[in-house]
Amino acid sequence: MKINIFIAALLVSFLVLLSAGKPINGKTKPKAKRKVYTVTPTYDRTMQVFDSMAKKFPKHCKAVSRNGFTDSGKEFKIYVVSKDGSVTQSADPAKRKTVLFINNAIHPGEPDGVDASIELLHTLLNDTTKIPADLLLCIVPMFNIEGAMNRGCCSRANQNGPEEYGFRGSGTNLDLNRDFVKMDSRNTQALVSFLRDYKPDVFVDTHVSNGADYQYTMTLIETQRNKLHPLVSALMETKISPELYAGMRAKSWDMCPYVETKGRTPETGLVGFLETPRFSTGYTTLFNCMGFVTETHMWKPYNDRVWATYDLLLTFVDVVGKNGAAIRKAHAQANEQTKTQQAFTLNWDLDTTQFTTIDFKGFEATYKTSSISGQQRLFYDRSKPFTKKIPFYNTYVPTQTVTKPEAYLIPAAWMNKILPWLTINKVEYFRFEQDVLLPVEAYVIEKTNSPKNPYESHFLHSDTRVRKTTQQIQFYAGDGVILMDQEANRYLMEVLEPEGEDSFFAWNFFDGILNQKEWFSDYVFEEKAEQILVQRPEIKTELEAKKKADAAFATDHWAQLNFIYQRSEFKEPTHNRYPVFRLMQSINFSIR
Secondary structure, three states: OHHHHHHHHHHHHHHHHHHOOOOOOOOOOOOOOOOOOOOOOOHHHHHHHHHHHHHHOOOOEEEEEEEEEOOOOOEEEEEEEOOOOOOOOOOOHHHOOEEEEEEOOOOOOOOHHHHHHHHHHHHHHHOHHHOOOOEEEEEEOOOOHHHHHOOEOOOOOOOOOOOOEOOOOOOOOOOHHHOOOOOOOHHHHHHHHHHHHHOOOEEEEEEEEOOOOEOOOEEEEEOOOOOOOHHHHHHHHHHHHHHHHHHHHHOOOOEEEOOOEOOOOHHHOEEOOOOOOOOHHHHHHOOOOEEEEEEEEOOOOHHHHHHHHHHHHHHHHHHHHHOHHHHHHHHHHHHHHHHHOOEEEEEEEEOOOOOEEEEEEEEEEEEEEOOOOOOEEEEEEEEEEEEEEEEEEOOEEEEEEEEOOOEEEEOHHHHHHHHHHHHHOOOOOEEEOOOEEEEEEEEEEEEEEOOOOOEOOEOOOEEEEEEEEEEEEEEOOOOEEEEOOOOOHHHHHHHHOOOOOOOOOOOOOOHHHHOOOOOOOHHHHHHHHHHHHHHOHHHHHHHHHHHHHOHHHHOOHHHHHHHHHHOOOOOOOOOOEOOOEEEOOOOOOOEO
């Protein structure tokens, strides 16, 4: 009898399950199915889809165009989604919305975010209750348009789909995720102008990873916590990131930090990614914006990667919407504090003594003999998954911190050279109204390493070292003045301090100072050199010490004359003198 009752109960439960989802009229309600992705749309098709949604839902989705044409002359557009139809931010701080800015296809061979953003728009626009009231969502469908148009099947040898995709390089073969300081591409100029207009609180860049093998479909890069303003960093660490991870678990996606390994394999530990200003999220950090990079795993099926990206973007909308007031407050306070901040860190190094422990889901890594080379090769055995506790190194310490000046003073010729970059970044600047002689700090470039081959169309300087001097410099009407009391202070410190890893100097904006323009003829300079040694005995002392210490120098007549010349009044004062000067105290002068 008890068995019959149990069977009857099971039967009732089964019938209830069968009837679930049936409306009163008896017709079965179709179960929602997700599209299966094996292909990604072309650039033209992508823009057609976004334009059609903006046309279909004009109240909630609008296209915004930048004066901006890209490197190939295509129009650069973003699509702005809001519940009330807002397209721009309110001038009233009390009415400001939280800005979530999503950028896709910076590497067009990694198109997961393109399809995911289309799905996200469909979801939000067909059910506007899912759009948070105080959220302004900005989406770039395809940033690297020219790369997206350079379409093929095979440029990403390690990637599992889609069938065709774009190319990593831009129309001029640049990696646009290295372009945010130098802005060689018009695409980057257009995007940066949008970023400075909308001042996003949270920025998301969608990518596909390459590297180790592991179980996760999605990994995530967060703005390196030590580099971000403490107020924003604390909110990201304690609230936003935990909720993103929880939201993805609720959607059946385990997620872990981006897999950049300390050694050869993940078991050696993961290292937090240090994004310098050349990268998109390194750039947005300069303006106190939380930055995230979604990194799906290249060897997971394309369909899984798209839906994992979609679910994470939808989670961003939910989490940012729910925490909008706290995010806006932290961002606004950070911006105000940046105006008065006295010291800024330029360069960082990983602290390998500090780490946390995370549960990592990977595959056993072994070595076996290569059938091609006969040598040992790394092999991840997917038949042997594991979950292990591994270290996560995500603490960086400053290696160089610089006190800000009262102002940067820049001669007009150099000021005009960098002015387009300053203007796009909304830097406030002035001009001297009249000639003036001022005491300033001047840098002399003592050392810099320059590569033999170009990197991203530049011969990127590294390990630059300067000697600081105090000089009286003559400035003229029209020379530039940048007062250091603005939201762009951190950007200015990073690009104008020559020792910064991604400074304008590093990217060759000021290379003209490295070339000496005047020299001497040894047969003419000989007598002058003799006089200099008499008048400047300290130079003679240095010369004799150098000859004793360096045998080759001791037998090189021209080198000894040059040694004297470089220390004499004949050496041009502008050679290796950095043309951006630091005014360290408040001085009254006329500017316009």
